[in-house]
Amino acid sequence: MDWALIIEKLVLIAIIITASLVIAMYATYGERKVAAWMQDRRGPNRAGPFGILQPLADGMKLFFKEEIIPTSSSKFLFILGPSLAMLTAMMTCAVVPWGGHLELFDRKINLQIADVNVAILFVFAVVSLGVYGIMIGGWASNNKFSLMAAMRGASQVISYELPMGLALIALLMITGSLSLREMVDKQITGHWNILYQPLGFLIFFVCAMAECNRAPFDLPEAENELNMGYHQEYSSMKLGFYLFAEYINMFISSAIMATLFFGGYDVPFLNESTLSPNVAGIIGIVAFLGKIFIFIFVFMWIRWTLPRFRYDQLMNLGWKGLIPLALVNMVITGAVVLWLNN
Amino acid sequence: MNALILSAVFGMIMMFCSFLVRNRGSLRHIASVGLLILLIANIADSYTHTLFIINTYGMLAFSRFGYLFNSIAIGSTLIYVLITGKEIEKYGRYTAEYFTLIFFVLCGISMLSSYNNLLTLFLGIEIMSIPLYILTGSDKRNMKSNEAALKYFLMGSFSTGLMLMGIALTYGGTGTFSLEVTRGGVMPVYLNVASFLEIFGLLFLMVSMAFKVSAAPFHFWTPDVYDGAPSVFTSFMSTIVKAAGFIALIKLFDVRMQATEKAIDWNLLMSIIIVATLLVGNVTAVFQQSVKRMLAYSSIAQAGFMLFSLMSLNDTAHEGIIFYAAAYSIATIGIFAVLVKMKDYTFEGYNGLAKTQPVLAATNTIFLLSLAGIPLTAGFFAKYLMLAALIKTGTYLWLVVVGVLFAAVSVYYYFRVIQAMYFKEGNPETEIITHSFKWGLIFIAAIVILLGIFPTSILNWLYF
Amino acid sequence: MIALLLILIPLISGLITFFTKSERDAKSLSLFASILTLAVSFAGVYSLFGAAQNAYDTTWLSFIGARFSIGLDGMSKMLCLLTGIAFPIVFGAVYGNTYKKSNSFYALMLLMQAGLMGVFLATDCLLFYFFWEIVLIPAYFLCSIWGGEKRITVTFKFFVYTFVGSLLMLVGILYMYFKNPEHSFALQSFYHIRLSATDENFVFCLFFIAFAIKMPVFPFHTWQPDTYEQAPTAVTMILSGVMVKMGLFGVIRWVLPVMPNATAHFSQLIIILSVIGMLYASLIAIRQDDLKRLIAYSSIAHIGLMCAAIFSNQQIGMQGVMIQMFNHGINVIGLWIVADAIETQLGTRKFSELGGLAQKAPALAILLVVMALANIALPLTNAFVGEFMMFNGLFRYNIWVAVIGGISIILAAVYTLNMIQKTFYGNTSIVTDGAMEISTGTKIMLVILVVVVIILGVYPEPMLQLTNDAVQTALATVK
């Protein structure tokens, strides 16, 4: 234990959290631009060139808005809900390897906040907490729409956690490790996992969308059914937290998907060991971000293409479609791997 | 092994029967056939015809004792289903599920009868208890049933918590979950509190098991739960399940408690518990107005007698606990079979039953005599063996005298039912009684008397 | 085989009687069965089919070493004979009475007989305990269903008393069993057990409480008068005539030879208790206005004397007890028959309402007087021989005990003669105005009893010889 390490980690944490906040902010901008593009309109274009300052303006506005806590709500829970949503969103990035490593100030800096050996379980644990944000917010509002939405949201999130977990198991059978760093290392030396696990990726992707409450799985906030859903009563920064958390989640899940299935910070057909460590590290980060942005784009693309599911369709897809599919995937993977091994 | 696996399999079969079988009456028959097969398979198992040969890594140890208890549990359940199976159909449309749960309980019981590791003990207890929580609350619209289920659940999980703490502490003390501890090298010597942890853990274990078998002072949930649960399930809970708790407990005492006898005087502790249990069970039962509640307290009192076996831990105690389980279970199932047919559960509700339903009254009398421990009925030998076991040890003779005095007290409340049936005037209302039901009762009564004259018929199984 | 038949005949016929339809069938079947049993018991007494037939032994509970072994020795011959005689007489005496659900009544009576036979025959301690308890169940039902107004509580009291006693005895039996190196319940092996002094005293207490309750001896007697009063008379006859002998029998068979040292240790206490009981019961009997209660208390007094004589540890006293057990049975049954005849006819048992019956029913009066004189042990009646021998024994034990006990004879004369005078002499009351002579059946039964009374009073020798061996065994170890 040395202070240098703590400082290093603090800096890393600050950078990563700031980065994810910024990316999340600009994801809102991106979202609106993508939507506009798809619907053949312009999107935000007033604040700054190409409307590039729009997210900043939105953020400031939310920040300075009047804070309203309805009298019939439970005050403590009302504040706790969005805080928890934001907190969980910010915690997930702790175990993601953002790149290889850099060598600065005579130190080998690992571009991962915490390299724990059960990283995937950590991700799952933190993501599972996210449902509390929704549930507490909906409950605290003491509003039938909110509560309804929270119930729906909660049951949706937990329902899709099952196939997500099952899909990961097939992946684990191949990699044999719960550490994200190890997984990426294996993909760098070998092939990307997407080649072994296309079905698993598909399931994981669908579940990730549902976990983030992204359309077409945005039932908890279905505007035209539930009037904005679980955060209907919220205003100012608390609403901001909920909205932000959603985008951060999208960002993180893209990062996880990239790590798990698309080689993380690996650049294909490039032998990093020939480059100097710092260059390799930076290339890795860039490649990783590139992959993430592609995923974010896909998320948006899907959102503005597909209509929202009905609740029963959503649940049926989760329970009766994805779970059996994930199980089959798992069994086949296991059998094939064992067969190839012997 | 057969019983353990087949009961789980039959449970699953019954589960699927819930939507595969339309006719609810035939569910009962399927369950009976399943139980019969289970019984045969278990008996075959005891003659070393094991269907499944699985390496359990010493987690389970099958013995004649366990097989015999399994046979008794399964046999009693078979009798129970045959005679009161129809009543099960009255609670909602989940008949098949109730049978499923009963099979799962049996699975837990067969695990308890053969556990050799604290892990399997824990699993057995839980597999046995969790279905019971559901069965207790099966009368969904009835507040009393709700209350009973909640109480039972909370108390049950609480005692599970205690049990786990006990297991964890003993593990800390001995470094193994295995029932038999090979002392010496295993003991982590660097931890000088090891034996302290083990004793503390065993105390926790004992308390939690006392909860499960409703021994005083951990009995307080019993009356409400037994009273609130639908009678037909109370019958199952208070008999077979309770006996299984004792089987688990005696195995624990056989090995773990005996090994630590030097450090703590278990016998003194047990004698206090026994006296408390007998006192609470018997004295409170005297003041009950409802027969069902009386039976609940009487089950506590009977538990007090079964605890004798834990103090003596000799051959007679083992024979005794098995025999007690059989005698008590069968007689109580019979009493409950009559009880569920009554419209009024108070003692007054039984007034004059001998006139309107002589067969019910006569068989019920035999069951009650058996519970009271009158010779010629199975209950006598049950009590006999318990007393004999303790006398054989030559210590704690005062406890034996206390025991028989309380046995005499128990006569008071058992005979109140007989008095109501035979000597009081009244017009008891009963449900429709079929002939097959009557023959069933006569069959049980015959078993009770047969066991009362030739107890050897069961016990020889232990030694053939 | 004979021994087995003594149990099986009443048992099987009892079970059959449960299923008879008409009252007549039940009555005649049970009468027939009881007479058959009597015949068999005669066969047993005189060993008509050879002495080998008098015992039966087979394995029963091999794992604990209990055997189904029964056998007739002198004392059991005598008591089986008493049981055999008592039942036909009771059935005959109540032949005219009608009972509701009579099939159950007669069936239970027969079952009780089977149990009693078993108690007297068993030579295995566990088997003895078995029969001991089984007798109780039919008795409980008989008293509770066909008894008087307060029958339920009273009978229950009786049941609980005896049950507590027998459970304590069970503890004692088990204790003996585990102290027995042979691990057997057999009578003979019990005789060989030698316990330490404290153990022996402990076990003695357990056994004796059971027997004392059954007899009943002084502080344990409180169930008895109520039960005798409330029970149906037919049952009371058996209770007082035969069942109380179970207690005496138990002491002589299972306590004296098995625990001689404890017997010696406790005998003084028990004799004192018995003598107190005799005086107490006699004094209370004097103040009774109820015929049944009077007989009940007089019975306590007599039993007290027998108990004292047993523990006086004298051969002559013991012989007296033997003969008196039989005689008391006969006499008390006779008294109950009279009481029953009066009650069924007049509907009351109170002396204050009776009177002048001698004019209305002279035959009854004569028979009663004979029975009553037997009750106070006048010479030439059977009881004289027994009481004389018992007092003889007590004299040898301690003169003061005998003297104080002797007072009870005087008191017995007082209340018995008082009873005769109030019931049969004086003026007729409103109640007794319509009184008639008793039925022929009852008369025959009473006559038979009176004949027995006088024969045994004049020639008690066979009875003494019959029980001689039991006396020897009982006293052999107690010195």
Place this chain on the structure above:
Amino acid sequence: MSIPHILLDAQATGTTYDYLPIAIQLIFAAGFVATMMFLTHFFGPKRKTTDKLATFASGISTHGDARQPMAIKYFLVAILFVLFDVEVIFFYPYAVNFRGLGWTGFTEILLFLAFFLVGFIYIIKRGALKWED
């Protein structure tokens, strides 16, 4: 190689030390959230009126307490999730050690899967997951 030993090897690496950065991040994130909440509380205008503080509900007037019993379906989903999630968790240690356990392990996990499926089919057939009513 027996199961316990595989588990032993698996945990040979990894200590409490690895989790320190996570703790730091937790403090950091919590601090951030708290600060933001605190600041926004002070910066915004505060002109409260009764109407403003009433439950909004898109302007529809509210009737009674919103916290009323919901459709049982939601509870059912929650309960089923708890059960199946734990079963899924059982797959994780297996998946990590899956190569070492070989075909024996695979058949055993198939058995476990069969139990999983029995439960799953049962709840589907029993209509616990029927949403179209």
Place this chain on the structure above:
Amino acid sequence: MPIQYYIALAACLFCIGVTGVLTRRNAIIIFMCIELMLNAVNLLLVAFSKMNISAGLNKAVVAGAGTDAQLFVFFIMVVAAAEVSVGLAIIVMMYRNIHSVDINFLNRLKN
């Protein structure tokens, strides 16, 4: 960290749980306290397991010493899940009948 810390922490959690069960009146809170007890046990088991492993018991004396406690934790979790589901079902059932989860309410139901 020394094992005593873990034991102390587990004991504290366990005692909090027990106290909660014995004093609280809300069925759900009691239920949560029970879960707390179970988790205290889990913690303790894992700590003991680690202790046994580091004591080198594993390979020398008993195969699997130490790891069996971790397996046990899994089983506790499973059973806890089963209990949760049954318990929640019971509480919901009761709530729908009496609109309360106060166990004192139940005592008033007697007779």
